[in-house]
Structures are given as C-alpha cells and as structure tokens.
Amino acid sequence: MRAKSILTAALLCSALALGSDQFAMSDADRALYAELLENNPAEMDVEWGGELVEKYCGGDAGLAKFMGVTEAKLPEYVSGFPRYIKKFDAVLGLDQVMQALMAQNGHKPYKLSSKEMFAMLAYAKSLANDEPIRIDVNANPQMEAAYALGEEVFMTKRGGRGLSCNSCHSADIVGTVLRTQPLPDLGENNAGGTWPAYRMTKSSLRTLQRRFQGCMQNALLAVIPIGSKEMVGLEVYVTKLAKDKKKTISIPGLKR
Amino acid sequence: MADRKSLIKIKPKKYKTGEVVKVSFMIMHPMETGMRKDKKTGQIVPADYISDVQFLFDGKPFTTLKVWESVSTNPVFTVGFKVPGNGALTVTYKTNTGESGESTKKVKPKG
Amino acid sequence: MQRRAFLQTVGLAAVAGAVITPSMALAAEQPKGANAMGLDAALKAITGGKMPTPSDKVHLKAPEIAENGAVVPVTVEVDSPMTPEDYIKAIHVFATKNSNVRTLDAMLTPANGVAFFSTRIKLGSTQDVMVVAETSKGEFLSAKQSIKVTIGGCG
Numbered sequence: 283m284r285a286k287s288i289l290t291a292a293l294l295c296s297a298l299a300l301g302s303d304q305f306a307m308s309d310a311d312r313a314l315y316a317e318l319l320e321n322n323p324a325e326m327d328v329e330w331g332g333e334l335v336e337k338y339c340g341g342d343a344g345l346a347k348f349m350g351v352t353e354a355k356l357p358e359y360v361s362g363f364p365r366y367i368k369k370f371d372a373v374l375g376l377d378q379v380m381q382a383l384m385a386q387n388g389h390k391p392y393k394l395s396s397k398e399m400f401a402m403l404a405y406a407k408s409l410a411n412d413e414p415i416r417i418d419v420n421a422n423p424q425m426e427a428a429y430a431l432g433e434e435v436f437m438t439k440r441g442g443r444g445l446s447c448n449s450c451h452s453a454d455i456v457g458t459v460l461r462t463q464p465l466p467d468l469g470e471n472n473a474g475g476t477w478p479a480y481r482m483t484k485s486s487l488r489t490l491q492r493r494f495q496g497c498m499q500n501a502l503l504a505v506i507p508i509g510s511k512e513m514v515g516l517e518v519y520v521t522k523l524a525k526d527k528k529k530t531i532s533i534p535g536l537k538r
Numbered sequence: 539m540a541d542r543k544s545l546i547k548i549k550p551k552k553y554k555t556g557e558v559v560k561v562s563f564m565i566m567h568p569m570e571t572g573m574r575k576d577k578k579t580g581q582i583v584p585a586d587y588i589s590d591v592q593f594l595f596d597g598k599p600f601t602t603l604k605v606w607e608s609v610s611t612n613p614v615f616t617v618g619f620k621v622p623g624n625g626a627l628t629v630t631y632k633t634n635t636g637e638s639g640e641s642t643k644k645v646k647p648k649g
Numbered sequence: 650m651q652r653r654a655f656l657q658t659v660g661l662a663a664v665a666g667a668v669i670t671p672s673m674a675l676a677a678e679q680p681k682g683a684n685a686m687g688l689d690a691a692l693k694a695i696t697g698g699k700m701p702t703p704s705d706k707v708h709l710k711a712p713e714i715a716e717n718g719a720v721v722p723v724t725v726e727v728d729s730p731m732t733p734e735d736y737i738k739a740i741h742v743f744a745t746k747n748s749n750v751r752t753l754d755a756m757l758t759p760a761n762g763v764a765f766f767s768t769r770i771k772l773g774s775t776q777d778v779m780v781v782a783e784t785s786k787g788e789f790l791s792a793k794q795s796i797k798v799t800i801g802g803c804g
Contacts, residue, residue, distance in 0.1 A: 306714070307712065307713075307714045307716055308713060308714070310712075310713070311712040311713055311714055311715075311716075314710065314711070314712050314722055315712065315716070315722070317722065318720070318722055318769070320549075321547065321562050321564060321614045321616065323564055323566065323612035323614065325545060325564070326543040326544065326545055326564060326565075326566050326612070327543075329543065329545065330543055450803075460802075460803070461800075461801040461802055461803065462716065462799045462800075462801025462802065463716070463801050463802040463803070482717050482719055482720035483717045483719060483802075485568075485610070485611035485612055485719060485720070493804075496804035497803055497804055499804060500803040500804040501803070538716050538717055538802055558761075558762035558763050560765070569771075571682055571771070572682045572683060573681070573682045573748070585682060585683065595760070600758050600760035600761065601755065601756065601757055601758065601760075601761060602755075602756040603753060603754065603755050603756070604753070604754040604756070605753055606684060606749055606751045606752050606753060607682060607684060607749065608744055608747050608749060608751075608752045608770055608771045608772075609752055609753060609768060609769070609770055609771070610719060610720045610721075610768075610769040610770060610771055611719070611720075613768060613769065614767075614768060614769060615766075615767075615768050616765070616766070616767040616768070617755065617757070617761055617765060617766055617767075618761040618762045618763035618764070618765040619760070619761060619762060620731075620759075620760060620761065620762030620763075622760075
C-alpha cells in the first residue's frame with residue numbers, strides 16, 4: 283500500500299526522530315474533527331442497518347420480542363451488552379443475538395465480520411444512544427467469567443514483541459504520543475460506547491472487535507476471531523472501563 | 539439510476555421561513571481517483587467518482603457543485619440555504635462513469 | 650515509565666510518525682490521473698489570468714495537522730450580503746500539491762443566504778490548501794492555509 287511505502291521511505295531517510303517533533307493535533311484541530319461527528323458518513327450505515335433489521339429481524343419490535351423485553355425497554359436493555367443470554371447459555375454481543383434471530387426467521391445469518399452485520403449492529407446499538415453504559419459484570423457467574431477472561435486477554439503478553447493490550451493502554455502509559463497519536467485511555471475515550479464507528483483511514487464503518495483485531499496485528503499479536511469467547515470477554519472488559527467513567531452510548535462514532 | 543445510500547440533512551431541525559439553514563448531502567461512494575492500485579490484482583482501479591452535484595428547491599437549482607476525484611470517499615457537501623417556505627429540496631448527482639441519482643427531502647418551516 | 654524506555658520496550662524506538670512531504674509522496678510513485686492540473690493552470694482557467702487578492706473576507710477553516718490524509722475537513726465562509734446585486738458566485742478549493750489541484754468548485758446563488766461551503770478532501774502530502782472566491786462583481790478573493798498531513802497511530 284502506498285501509505286506503507288511512504289512510511290518506510292520516511293524511516294530510511296531518518297528525517298524524523300522521536301522526541302521533540304512528534305506531531306500531535308492542537309485542541310483547535312481536535313475541535314474541527316469533533317465537528318465532523320455532526321455529518322458522519324456512518325449515519326448512512328445506521329440507516330441501512332435499520333432497513334436490514336426491519337427485513338430480517340422484524341424491526342425493533344421483533345428484536346425486543348426475541349430478547350424478551352418491551353420495545354419501550356429496548357434502549358435500556360441494549361445499553362447492557364454484551365450480556366449473558368440464558369436461551370443460548372452464553373455471553374453474547376448484540377450482533378450474535380441478531381444472527382440467532384435471523385436464523386430463527388429462516389434467513390441465513392450474516393457473518394459477524396460482514397458489512398451488513400456491522401451496519402445492523404450500529405443500528406441496534408444506536409437505539410441506546412444517550413443511555414448510560416449499563417453492562418453488569420456481576421450480574422451472574424457467566425458475566426463474571428467473561429469479565430475475568432477479558433481481563434486476562436487484556437493483560438497477557440504474547441506475540442513477537444511480548445506485548446499485551448495493557449502494554450500500551452495501562453493507566454501510566456496513556457497520553458504518551460506514539461506515531462503522532464496519544465495512546466488512549468480506553469475508558470476515558472469511551473471505546474465501549476462509541477463503537478461501531480466510522481474509521482476515516484478505512485473510509486468505512488468498523489466495530490470494536492474488528493478494531494481490536496487491527497490493533498493486535500499492529501502489535502504483532504495473533505488475531506483473535508470476532509465473536510469468540512476471548513473477544514467477547516475483551517469487549518466486556520473494555521466496555522466496563524467506559525462504564526467506570528460513567529460514559530454514555532453515542533453511535534455511530536468517528537475515529538481516525 | 540443507482541441505488542446508492544444517501545442522506546439529506548437540514549440543520550437546525552426546526553427552522554422558520556426566511557431563516558438561513560445548513561443543508562448537507564452525504565452519499566456512499568468510493569470516490570476512486572483512478573490512481574490507486576488494487577492490492578490483490580496489481581491493476582489500477584479505474585476512476586469512479588461523483589463529478590457533479592446540484593441542489594434544487596421545487597425544481598429550481600440554487601447551488602451547483604463541480605466535484606473532483608480528490609474529494610473524500612463517502613463525501614459530504616454542506617451549503618447554506620435561505621428557507622423560502624414549504625417545498626421540496628432535491629439533490630441530484632452524476633458520476634464520471636455516467637451514473638446519476640436523485641433524492642428529495644421536504645422543507646417544512648415552522649412559522 | 651519514561652517515554653523512551655517505554656518505546657524501546659515495545660520495540661518502536663526507531664519508528665516515528667511520518668509527516669508526508671511532497672518529495673516523499675513523489676518518491677512513492679504517485680501516478681497522475683487523467684485530470685492532472687497544476688495550480689497556475691487551474692487559477693488561469695478560473696480567473697482568466699487575473700491574480701486573486703488575498704482577503705480576510707475569506708474565512709478558511711481547516712486543521713493545521715490532519716491526522717489522516719483521507720478525510721481532511723475544509724470549511725469556507727465568505728463575508729457577503731448574498732443579494733442579487735452583490736453575492737459570491739463561486740468558491741473554488743485547491744489542494745496545491747495534489748496532481749490535480751482542483752478539489753471542488755461550488756457555484757452559489759443568492760438563494761444560499763450565506764456564502765458557505767464545507768466538505769472533506771483527500772490530501773496526498775503536506776501542502777497549502779487555497780480557496781478562491783469569485784464575486785458577482787468579477788473580483789477574485791483568496792485565502793490559504795498550510796495543512797500538515799501525518800500518517801500515524803497503530804493500524
């Protein structure tokens with residue numbers, strides 16, 4: 283990809299050293315980018331997702347009924363995902379629940395990593411916009427186990443450089459500028475409440491687990507499959523970080 | 539006529555006749571520059587971008603855009619609009635490949 | 650942990666974020682598209698040879714540092730009564746170092762109420778973005794701003 287070869291050329295030129303010249307955006311720049319949130323191309327994905335949920339899941343009503351809540355309670359219920367779903371005896375994301383509903387309705391479910399499912403997840407989660415993140419990691423033994431697994435995945439050093447998620451996202455490292463970007467505090471930056479999001483560098487809607495995979499690739503960690511127990515656990519852990527900072531849900535997000 | 543996802547937004551959502559609002563048109567389109575190589579095939583992906591956009595009110599054009607390939611993928615275009623009254627706001631587009639499309643939104647001032 | 654020690658630990662001590670300068674972009678074989686056009690030619694096509702006058706009536710809003718070159722927000726607002734006798738009839742946005750400097754030409758009318766235009770553009774390298782506003786009286790006003798394009802972040 284052209285971008286990579288430019289970066290390689292930059293390194294060979296050693297025209298850039300770390301230290302003083304790490305280019306970080308000013309507050310004015312960040313405010314400008316925040317304005318972009320207003321007209322987020324992912325709003326079109328959310329609309330499309332709504333059409334798909336209507337077609338394959340029976341819309342909001344069908345979704346609510348499948349999950350055993352009233353439509354009025356749907357936003358509150360959605361704000362608590364990932365959840366332990368008794369029917370399937372597993373801690374699941376909203377996308378996995380919609381797969382099951384599609385199957386029940388006689389449709390072949392979209393793959394979790396498909397554009398369609400990303401859009402459906404964005405729509406369904408946006409039903410909880412402005413709700414506080416309500417994930418309850420103590421709701422039952424299964425949620426406790428999922429949280430514990432997620433924390434383990436977050437903390438485990440692995441891969442060629444012996445890195446864990448925590449290597450770059452622990453409280454004492456956050457804020458350090460790495461490759462022009464300050465390393466984010468995943469709770470404070472509300473990763474749990476702002477994904478699915480439009481990624482500007484990918485010009486498309488992406489989900490949190492998909493972003494985890496990209497991050498793992500960059501850190502030379504073996505990529506974990508979307509929807510696996512480990513990935514769902516990781517999402518539970520990261521979502522709890524945002525809950526601890528009292529964040530609310532705001533979909534679609536906008537990210538670099 | 540293509541079935542591309544697009545959205546017309548008016549800000550603020552509540553407005554009066556005579557008020558100047560912001561109208562945004564966004565559309566899902568790859569905006570291929572014709573200078574990018576497909577990673578898998580090694581071939582240049584042909585140019586495919588929105589080249590013209592027009593904003594009309596009740597059929598009368600009030601803004602015309604000439605758009606080039608370096609506008610971002612999934613573009614958003616925002617212009618000002620002095621609300622004349624009730625009517626239909628239409629946005630049409632054309633691409634360099636001969637595709638065209640149109641969408642409409644009702645303008646309903648309150649007061 | 651000190652920053653340098655941290656970066657050495659993660660094995661990224663030798664890696665820095667890159668600022669894309671035009672020479673680097675050229676080094677990475679930037680092909681020219683069918684619409685390739687430089688700034689002088691593009692300006693001439695619009696003004697017929699007249700040099701635009703830098704004016705503080707033209708307000709250009711764009712980031713000083715763009716964290717990615719694919720989606721760079723650009724907003725232009727020009728002070729104007731936007732009456733049939735005196736309005737801005739066009740706003741042209743140029744990416745002065747893209748192989749085709751033209752990004753967008755917005756033809757406005759008094760019905761716009763305000764001479765405003767906003768979009769997002771792709772910038773191939775650090776460069777000036779220049780906007781030229783054409784008034785109904787035949788004047789050409791301009792403004793420009795430098796935008797540093799960076800590639801950064803992890804993935």
